[in-house]
Amino acid sequence: MESIFHEKQEGSLCAQHCLNNLLQGEYFSPVELPSIAHQLDEEERMRMAEGGVTSEDYRTFLQQPSGNMDDSGFFSIQVISNALKVWGLELILFNSQSIRGSGSIL
Secondary structure: OOOOOOOOOOOOOHHHHHHHHOOOOOOOOOOOOHHHHHHHHHHHHHHHOOOOOHHHHHHHHHHOOOOEEEOOEEOOOOOOHHHHOOOOOOOOOOOOOHHHHOOOOO
């Protein structure tokens, strides 16, 4: 490796910078992560609608802000995980049962 890629922090785009630094290139822009978050929001909305669009739970859900992103640049772990899947990578939580059973952490 000739050099190490490092994307300087700009604004509140921590997840974008973290992913690009991990992948060693400018792979994510301010557009991709919000797109993934909106996709997750829509999937969650459809799941909630299965219980009935007139239910109190569904109406309450619609009134809440997204849990996948906010205006400050926050993205949920689900957004980051889905972004990594594009590259064939899997995010495994540190305290996951899958790493406890493997006997080693890479």
